Amino acid sequence: MVYPDQPFPVLVERIAWLEGLGFDQVFLPDHSSDLRDPRGTWFDSWSVLAAAALGTERITLGTLVANQILRPPAQLAKQAIAIDHLSGGRFDLGIGAGIFPWDHHSVGEIPWSPKERAERFADYVSIVDGVLRGGVFSYTGTRLWVKDIHTVPGSLRSPRLPITVGGQSPTLIRVAAGHAETWNTHGPPGASALEVLAITAEQNRRVDRLATEAGRDPSAIRRSYTIFGPWDPRRGTHGYEEIFERFAASGVTDFVLDWPGERHLEEFERVARDVIPELRGT
Structure with missing residues (x-):
């Protein structure tokens, strides 16, 4: 796990060093600011991942975890596909429910209740899963819906790039069991x-x-x-x-x-x- 809390040359150098050490994967978190100190340096992790995709050859890149608060699910899926293609098929998408109030505030949202968070997440992962597979996708859930999402191209890997679900609540564990290739916990x-x-x-x-x-x-x-x-x-x-x-x-x-x-x-x-x-x- 690498935090986006350093200048870009340092971050790219660290990720390349981890690749040289033989690690299989390197992950970045996804928040609007540094969760340890919001006054600290904190770049957009997706931009760091794009730079890392061009600066590495073998190591798999990923999010741990992409934050459902910060972007719509279809847009998240298309960002993941872009990094997947940029890296030559070396991207795994970790997704989490999000919890910190400041992430809500950064997008003009009042923090959700636990029930709303869980219901949104179940819909969110279903939409991401569907969009990642390419083609045309529609979905109507409890909290979220999409209609006629065209995704061209889809993931480099078939039927889609791997999903990791990170979290411990009953809903997140159920979603992981139904959709994910990996379940993550701390x-x-x-x-x-x-x-x-x-x-x-x-x-x-x-x-x-x-x-x-x-x-x-x-x-x-x-x-x-x-x-x-x-x-x-x-x-x-x-x-x-x-x-x-x-x-x-x-x-x-x-x-x-x-x-x-x-x-x-x-x-x-x-x-x-x-x-x-x-x-x-x-």
């Missing part, structure tokens, strides 16, 4: 390390059940954990090796590492070069 904020581990395992089992109910093979849905909160290795309590082992046992297949910062760069590089290659594909 665990409940404020929970202890053991609580995050146990909840992630239970949510993984819920994805299995809901995918089966939706007529999908649960094993076709990857499970992604963004290392966060009490498991953050920069806190000095849990190392990367322990995190990989314990969350893999709970059903996690993919791990998202935060940009380490200068103090932890050496350990981050060690893990990338010496630890991750041995675990890849297990």
Whole structure:
């Protein structure tokens, strides 16, 4: 995970360095300002992704996660297709429900209730999924609708580029089970390390059940954990090796590492070069 909080040459250099280290994917978040400090530098992530698409050759690019508050679903799908083509088919679209009030305020919206957020998200992902497949698409949902959306061309990959759904609410997990190639979580904020581990395992089992109910093979849905909160290795309590082992046992297949910062760069590089290659594909 790379935040768009540096000058463009630095961001492109960081992403190219991650590619050289052998990482499979690099993600950017999608907010109207820096969630840590709104006064800080914060570029549009989609512009950074476009620059990264031209500055890399192998690594898959993506959003973690694109924010339903900030743009209409059909427009999001077309932005994703543009980066997919620009990168030669190296773009995965992560989508989230959005929650921060300042993102609502940036587009002139009063923050939605949890019920409205969930209903919008279910419609939102259905529309994005349909538009990504190309052709002409219409949809009428509980909160959102589109009519005769023409998408030419569609995704480079068939039937569409991969979708990741990020979030933990019952609605988001159900949407992930019905639509996504990957479900991503960072665990409940404020929970202890053991609580995050146990909840992630239970949510993984819920994805299995809901995918089966939706007529999908649960094993076709990857499970992604963004290392966060009490498991953050920069806190000095849990190392990367322990995190990989314990969350893999709970059903996690993919791990998202935060940009380490200068103090932890050496350990981050060690893990990338010496630890991750041995675990890849297990």
